[in-house]
Amino acid sequence: MNENIRLETTYYANGQVKEKLTRRGGRLHGPATSWHPNGTLAAQGEFRNDEREGLWQWWTPQGVLISEGYFLDGRIEGRGSEWYASGRLLEQCTWKDGEPHGLATEWYEDGTKKSEREWFEGSLHGRVTEWDCFGNVICEADYLNGDELRCLRPLLREVG
Template identity: 30%
Template sequence: MSRYVIVIIVCCWMQGASSQNLPGLGANRVRINEADRSLVFEVEPVDDDIDVKSELIYSWYSANRIHTTQGGYSGKLLNGAYAEFYPNKNIKEQGTFKNGLKNGLWKEWTEGGLLVQSITWKNGLKSGGFSKFGANGLLAQQGKYLKGQLDGYLYDHYGKDSVGVTYYKKGVPTKKPVPFIKKLFAHKSHQRDTVKTAGQ
């Protein structure tokens, strides 16, 4: 066997090792192994008449890589489950794409397995409840997005005995009476001592 043929065989093997459709996991599921992470995701077929929005970020797969582009794509749109892993095999990020856009609940973890954040997306925009956690794994912030903007009450947890409260309307902090706050935290005595609203 000539040296040229051996080089071709080795190159093909390396290509298959870095990005492959895993047997038994479906023809539309792809795995990519990189030095600092590994990815498993789906590229299920999508409709040909997708209405691409210029303000949204699309994720797509081509040439053994995932690419992100605002207002367009080239290649296969990510469509279905997505998971990213640390080198130690712990999960880093998990969620679902729909036609190249994040959709539904997405979660992120530290390399040690602590939850970093949990955010709800709808068609590429943060929309719904979210929670963020500190380095100690305790809840640091929670609130809600509506079409990519903070909307409603944002709670900042400063420690065992204080919570800051800010009311947002379409991304803008707004003064708003919060008479229900004491009731809300009445069963959480460690959170009700310090309650502030925007403008106070």
């Protein structure tokens, strides 16, 4: 084994493995895995020169995938997704250089669409639409470089 590469394992007080990391030359470099105290997988991915690289995933203590994203040089890149603990989709967003870029969609836990937002390099840019839990549009607005240009449909409905 190359003496420049070191595998590290840390443990919870109960003896359960908490984390396994790979270091090269003192820097995080290689597979990284962590577990919840109950022994289920908590997170898994890879580091390159102390930065997250490639696919990273996170789970609840019950084993449900709640988040995943691809990383490049430590910044999230491409599609990232999050789920409710129930396993239903919570949000999907496209990322560029660690900033939201493109369409981001969010859902209520029952699967009803909650919002759609257009992003450009980290700023709202384009149409933003929000729905109530019944599927009714409650707000629509257009943005340019983070500034609201016009509100097409403000919250008009009264609940009751």
